[in-house]
Amino acid sequence: MQLNSYQPNRLDITFAALADPTRRAILERLMTGEATVTELVKPFSLSQPAISKHLRVLEQAGLVSRGRDAQKRPVRLEAQPLAEATVWLEHYRQIWEANYQRLDTLLEELKTRSETPTPKGAKQ
Amino acid sequence: MQLNSYQPNRLDITFAALADPTRRAILERLMTGEATVTELVKPFSLSQPAISKHLRVLEQAGLVSRGRDAQKRPVRLEAQPLAEATVWLEHYRQIWEANYQRLDTLLEELKTRSETPTPKGAKQ
DNA sequence: GTTGTATATTACTATTTAGTTATGCAACTA
DNA sequence: TAGTTGCATAACTAAATAGTAATATACAAC
Numbered sequence: 001m002q003l004n005s006y007q008p009n010r011l012d013i014t015f016a017a018l019a020d021p022t023r024r025a026i027l028e029r030l031m032t033g034e035a036t037v038t039e040l041v042k043p044f045s046l047s048q049p050a051i052s053k054h055l056r057v058l059e060q061a062g063l064v065s066r067g068r069d070a071q072k073r074p075v076r077l078e079a080q081p082l083a084e085a086t087v088w089l090e091h092y093r094q095i096w097e098a099n100y101q102r103l104d105t106l107l108e109e110l111k112t113r114s115e116t117p118t119p120k121g122a123k124q
Numbered sequence: 125m126q127l128n129s130y131q132p133n134r135l136d137i138t139f140a141a142l143a144d145p146t147r148r149a150i151l152e153r154l155m156t157g158e159a160t161v162t163e164l165v166k167p168f169s170l171s172q173p174a175i176s177k178h179l180r181v182l183e184q185a186g187l188v189s190r191g192r193d194a195q196k197r198p199v200r201l202e203a204q205p206l207a208e209a210t211v212w213l214e215h216y217r218q219i220w221e222a223n224y225q226r227l228d229t230l231l232e233e234l235k236t237r238s239e240t241p242t243p244k245g246a247k248q
Numbered sequence: 249g250t251t252g253t254a255t256a257t258t259a260c261t262a263t264t265t266a267g268t269t270a271t272g273c274a275a276c277t278a
Numbered sequence: 279t280a281g282t283t284g285c286a287t288a289a290c291t292a293a294a295t296a297g298t299a300a301t302a303t304a305c306a307a308c
């Protein structure tokens with residue numbers, strides 16, 4: 001958005017965070033419970049700072065939160081933004097499906113109607 | 125992903141497409157039915173090429189498809205990727221909530237158990 | 249055939265993103 | 279106190295993104 005600096009909202013940030021496969025993998029790992037940064041680094045062929053960066057993105061999206069245990073900074077999942085994103089998706093998907101349904105029945109209606117003598121531009 | 129060129133998968137592309145507020149607004153508009161490009165440009169203070177670009181992103185994500193009507197290229201919503209994204213979110217959200225629930229009931233259980241004189245690591 | 253309308257494409261710019269290596273720092277451990 | 283562990287931060291680079299203005303194309307209408 002070049003000039004006119006746009007303030008990204010919650011949904012922007014959540015979806016952007018979810019758009020990266022590494023970050024989704026981190027979330028999946030966290031489904032099984034808390035993890036430290038080094039534990040999260042292990043499964044990936046990425047540097048520790050790279051993972052720390054991803055964690056920052058996830059944290060800013062509110063998708064994870066951090067604790068403190070000596071020099072460790074355990075990461076745990078926070079599900080609320082996932083819930084919000086789901087609500088958005090579900091809402092619009094359902095509206096669409098309702099419309100689709102309506103279109104479907106409309107087409108059905110038109111088809112049966114065309115079986116009776118059709119006026120208009122009918123090539124018949 | 126710098127070198128080692130990573131092929132973005134469906135979920136990457138879908139979430140990335142949904143991360144932009146303009147694109148979400150376009151999808152919302154399309155919930156009310158098909159629209160031409162110029163119709164989609166109107167509500168925004170963006171140039172026509174900018175909207176065309178957004179449409180390309182949405183199309184590549186499979187979230188919209190295009191028709192043809194003379195020089196117009198009507199855009200309509202396709203809901204399947206929305207469904208897939210919803211499935212992902214719902215899946216992980218539910219796992220998380222299950223864990224959360226389990227932790228909750230576990231804590232509850234521990235609390236009530238501690239009211240009877242239960243010996244330490246007692247399996248009863 | 250000229251003009252107008254709807255959209256795509258091109259060429260360019262600024263910003264953001266995802267990665268790297270190197271370094272810093274806090275807290276535990278011997 | 280010296281070394282080690284766990285993580286963050288800094289400085290940099292390459293690539294992707296979101297926008298622009300200008301131009302091209304394709305069809306319609308006169």
